Amino acid sequence: MRQPALRLFGVLATVVALVATPLNGVSAGQVSTADYPSWDDVQAAKQNQAAAQAEADNISALLDQLEATATTLTNEKLKRGQEYLLATYNRDAAQTSADSLQAQATAAQATAESTKRQVGTIAAQLYKSGGDNGAVKLMLSGDDSDTLLYRLGTMSQLTSQTSGMRDAAVLAANNASSLQAQADAAVVERDRLAGEAENALAAAKAAQDAVDEQVAEEKAHSDTLYAQLATLKNSTAAVEQSYRDGEAKKAEEAERARIAEEAAARDAANTGSGSSWVPDSGSIASPAEAQQIAFGLLGSYGWGGDQQSCLVQLWIGESGWRVNAYNPDSGAYGIPQSWPANKMSSVADDWQTNAQTQIVWGLNYIRDAYGTPCSAWSKWNSRSPHWY
Known part of the structure; x- marks a missing residue:
């Protein structure tokens, strides 16, 4: 009589829940309802050649499913790690951007403050010289014409310089304000990406724990199935596994070639x-x-x-x-x-x-x-x- 079905725990579904993103095309290799044969089943099958062959084929199919599932699970874990690295890279890039913008904003603010101080100094000089009102007084005074022209020329230059520096100060202040707003936005983005990186790391670690547990269980099932297959064929588990490994290597060579060709077609780097x-x-x-x-x-x-x-x-x-x-x-x-x-x-x-x-x-x-x-x-x- 067959043992109750030993179900693989559906770790792919667990990983999906952990990362809240769909995993496309990963269910095909998942074993979910396979009944593993008991030793009684194996011994009974040995009594009949046709039954033995059928049971051997069943065990081989189960081994194929186990190995495909373990491979898929492991790759999903590595993909979660890749997502973590990407999130971390984006977080670090956002931090660099925020730091740069903050430095620019600080420099622009310093320029604005310095320009304002210079404007204030020149304005004080104008005030002391009487500014435009002083020019009127000079025109009505009895000073000689050479002195009058000299003083008028000096005030004109001061007034022109003040006006230009005042405009520069306003521009610098506006620039500082804009850069500060960009820096603040960059900090918000940095914090958001930092959260993404932390979530991705937690998901990757959770996926690792779940996958490692499942793969270990599958390996235990695999060891049992190899032993059962060897019993049916009057060989040894090592021989059966070696044979399957050899067949897998043949398939692997063809798959490696296909993957390399696809990567080249996409102008991607090699493996x-x-x-x-x-x-x-x-x-x-x-x-x-x-x-x-x-x-x-x-x-x-x-x-x-x-x-x-x-x-x-x-x-x-x-x-x-x-x-x-x-x-x-x-x-x-x-x-x-x-x-x-x-x-x-x-x-x-x-x-x-x-x-x-x-x-x-x-x-x-x-x-x-x-x-x-x-x-x-x-x-x-x-x-x-x-x-x-």
């Missing part, structure tokens, strides 16, 4: 063109540090120093050696641009943040698919658009 949020990590290895980690591992694969340059160039082209390099088109992630990203969990669960975990996975991939980094680099160069 690894973006950066993604690194969850709960204050710091990650720099590209230079990651390269040193890789150089230290080459010997364990039987590769010499002649492979260093090829590896450096290969992963510069893929990710720039950035731990958090993320391709939003395909979901490829990390220094080696693992696709799907969660494949690197086969090395360790810290694949999102740990350069060594990513590098070990990448070197394993290169060894199994191409033999050496230089062979992989040569193949990468021979393909247009590039991929490996």
Whole structure:
């Protein structure tokens, strides 16, 4: 008798609720009503060849669904991280704009105040000399004509200068007022974007927690299903998983080529063109540090120093050696641009943040698919658009 249906918890729906945005096209791979076979079912199926084959096909289909769902969930988490980075960038840009406008407003206000003081000084000089009324008095006085003309000329220049400076003061004051209004608006925008960044971060962390829990559960189901499939076929779980991995690699090669072609058609950068949020990590290895980690591992694969340059160039082209390099088109992630990203969990669960975990996975991939980094680099160069 079959066990009660073990339902995947619908984490995609949970993520949707967390971020309040629809996730398009993610439900196709989600397992929601599949009945996982019990060991009694497996043993019963073994008694009949046709039933055994049908049960094996059922288990294979469940494995496909589990793996597709885990991949989709992981990519959605990385996308939420990308949204956080974008919100943070916009917040920082708004802060820079607000600071610049405030500095300009302060400078304009200082100019206005300085000009007003100069106008006041000149006005005082005019007052002391009698201003326009003083000119009338001079015309009626008995001073000689040369002195009269000199004093009239001085007052005329002062009056002209006062008028021009008064206009400049008004202009500076108006400019200061306008810049202050812009600065105030920029502060409001900064605060709004800061809120967006905080919300995006909370959503990304919540998505991470929910996805990690679900993927762990799916992995446990997957381990059981591999064992059941091996029992039906009188093989071992390791053999069954190795076979499925081999088939997946064939499909992956075709998919990598398709993704690269689409990216090129959109004039996008090659894989690894973006950066993604690194969850709960204050710091990650720099590209230079990651390269040193890789150089230290080459010997364990039987590769010499002649492979260093090829590896450096290969992963510069893929990710720039950035731990958090993320391709939003395909979901490829990390220094080696693992696709799907969660494949690197086969090395360790810290694949999102740990350069060594990513590098070990990448070197394993290169060894199994191409033999050496230089062979992989040569193949990468021979393909247009590039991929490996």
